[in-house]
Amino acid sequence: MSRFPKPAEGSWTEHFPELGTAPMSYEDSTSPEYYQREREAVFKRAWLNVGRVEQLPRVGSYFTKELAVVNASVIVVKGKDQQVRAFHNICRHRGNKLVWNDYPREETQGVCRQFTCKYHGWRYDLDGALSFVQQESEFFDLDKERYGLVPVHCEVWAGFIFINVAKEPAQTLTEFLGPMVTDLEGYPFDKMTARFGYRTNVAANWKLFMDAFAEFYHAPVLHAKQSPEKYSSLAQQAGFEAPHYGIDGPHRVVSTSGVRFWEMDTELVKPMEILTRSGLFGPWDQVDLGEMPAGVNPANCEPWGLDSFQLFPNFVVLIWSQGWYLTYHYWPTSENTHVFEGNVYFLPATTVRARIAQEMAAVTFKEFALQDANTLEATQMGIESGYVETFLLNDQEVLCRHLHKEVADWIADFERPADVAVEVRS
């Protein structure tokens, strides 16, 4: 008997009939050739989140983003007109990487009035215009107007900065995000500036880690020992169920019910959680964020736990009921490796106790993430061996199906017109 009603079709998976219920192949997560197609069809065409506007507090604030998946380094900068812009990080003179410190492959950030190339001193304004050429008269017919930094499409939604390396993106950012995501507008992302950021290299395909956080079927098992035994065994007996799964275009959400740890028997909660009044779900003492936008808690669950929004292709915004949020980024570096970045955002603490509760939540988050990350390497090895061809997904893993199908659809969509064009020519 389900704790939460399933859709009329009998299951969430059948509610989205295009997904099917058959076992799935994970060849899309082991094939080097498929990864190259993903880079062209998905990552070079989709809007990619590269950060938040709070990372650019002043005119001239900038950061660079190394995006191996699209073979690009991008400068993101706030201009004199307060506009956030993005440029390819390439000097127009002889192609030297323009902005970097010490190590050309590492990201950097700072504040400047203009960008100066380390090689021959060419300078660019914050809006990308080429403003100075060393010994300009030595060049031949140099029209500086034509040699500004090459812009990258850049749009901001709810303070999240997105770029798109396509020559002409097929959709605006708002069109791409669609109503399920844009209904989060009004959530106080801009006020949650207390940030814990973490990064790691994961020896697994990026989609497998997306999958890991798209289902909570694993939670009572993989993370069992994070809780006192009594709680774990109760949680494992009960298993997991979510009240809501949603799909809108290429994006998806899972929403969960909440747990009132502060009302529980002390045997069910760790001593440190009681002491700090905090844990995985966040600080126990809820902060008042005012009225929530329509997109939050789509199932109107009470108590509500979290909403995990997976934005295509590689970005997650996870909103906790306790008044904080996480972001995840999965940046592919090959078919079986990616860089995983997790950020934890809180309202800046005004009291010592609130700050301590945030510390507990952030440290707990890392303990869980370590378990998730290491398991992924083991999964990659299992499927990469090739001895098993298909794998089973249950109804709680419906969103995993959607991600893999969406990637396949983007590839098919990208390759279809090209194939037709080739046929016409031959």
Added chain:
Amino acid sequence: MALLPVEFTDLEPFAETWCLASEPERYHTRLATPMADMLAFYDAITPRAEAAMAYLDGFELHDLPEDATNLLLLIYSMIMVSFPVEAWGQARVPDTGSASFDCFVEPVP
């Protein structure tokens, strides 16, 4: 010289090891410290944590004197060692041999 407020002299033996300003320092010290030492620290500080938080409540978070800041950092380390002590029975999260998760930014203090 004492690192902690005089009210918490009893925790002074742990201050030099565990008053660490950043998560990477705390995490690496956790991995490098024998369980018995972490247990001793945990056993000493947890009964004093409520008093420490009450003491720190008397200050503005962003205007803490140096000794109070050290006490707060000691509480952060208490949280750090609580996972080996309360959950794992070892410094590292079990089954995370090849995983890392490096903190590159955190609120100060």
